[in-house]
Amino acid sequence: MEPKFWLDRWKNSDIGFHREDANINLRRFWPQLNLPSKSSVFVPLCGMSQDMSWLAQNGHKVIGVELSDIAIKRFFKGQNLSPQLRQQDGFQVWSAGPFELWAGDMFKLPSQLINNCPAVYDRASLVALPSAMQNDYAKLLITHLPAQAQILLISLSYDQKEMDGPPFSTPTQRVEDLFQPSFGIEVLDQTMTLEENDNLKKRGLTSLYETCYLLKK
Numbered sequence: 004m005e006p007k008f009w010l011d012r013w014k015n016s017d018i019g020f021h022r023e024d025a026n027i028n029l030r031r032f033w034p035q036l037n038l039p040s041k042s043s044v045f046v047p048l049c050g051m052s053q054d055m056s057w058l059a060q061n062g063h064k065v066i067g068v069e070l071s072d073i074a075i076k077r078f079f080k081g082q083n084l085s086p087q088l089r090q091q092d093g094f095q096v097w098s099a100g101p102f103e104l105w106a107g108d109m110f111k112l113p114s115q116l117i118n119n120c121p122a123v124y125d126r127a128s129l130v131a132l133p134s135a136m137q138n139d140y141a142k143l144l145i146t147h148l149p150a151q152a153q154i155l156l157i158s159l160s161y162d163q164k165e166m167d168g169p170p171f172s173t174p175t176q177r178v179e180d181l182f183q184p185s186f187g188i189e190v191l192d193q194t195m196t197l198e199e200n201d202n203l204k205k206r207g208l209t210s211l212y213e214t215c216y217l218l219k220k
């Protein structure tokens with residue numbers, strides 16, 4: 004999956020994955036992570052997710068990374084914030100209030116950025132990546148997150164024969180193959196979610212599950 008694919012989608016406002024409200028599993032299960040207040044949360048492939056705003060409202064500093072600066076600018080505009088811009092490690096870094104969003108390729112992030120992050124929030128991020136990139140994604144988190152880090156992961160699974168990704172079907176077995184044994188994996192919830200994803204139904208899906216996992220390093 005080339006960066007151009009995603010940059011074009013943002014340029015064309017082809018963002019059927021975006022949601023206006025904070026994710027229900029985030030609101031329901033985040034308290035289980037029991038994190039110290041003000042701790043940093045890493046949000047990979049963050050888009051302009053309103054989940055970042057929910058995390059900030061719940062006391063966190065949010066560190067996001069996103070290929071498209073269109074997404075980042077739209078996020079700050081939606082928050083009524085005027086971000087400051089700096090250049091660091093080959094990235095444009097936009098920051099305001101509790102948000103620090105890095106514009107660029109997640110796989111080129113400086114590792115020290117997440118070395119001290121006790122938590123990661125992933126909704127529609129792992130599933131946005133094809134198989135080989137999913138391997139790199141898991142390897143990056145396994146290598147650079149600190150001991151006892153936790154990941155709230157919201158994944159999708161469906162019959163991959165019905166549709167090409169993204170999103171790519173990423174069932175429990177695949178999550179286990181990617182993250183075990185470095186992380187313990189607990190399934191918190193699994194819901195049939197086709198009716199809430201009309202865009203994917205139109206692409207041919209007859210069944211779709213959203214599964215929420217808590218991963219502990």
Ligand SMILES: C[S@@+](CC[C@H](N)C(=O)[O-])C[C@H]1O[C@@H](n2cnc3c(N)ncnc32)[C@H](O)[C@@H]1O
Nearest residue numbers: 009020048049050052069070108109126127131
């Ligand atoms: C399916 S969207 C999900 C966005 C967000 N997590 C949400 O819930 O709305 C995937 C996002 O990842 C971004 N992306 C894809 N590959 C990336 C990479 N290598 N580094 C940073 N961002 C990337 C895309 O631009 C897109 O905004």
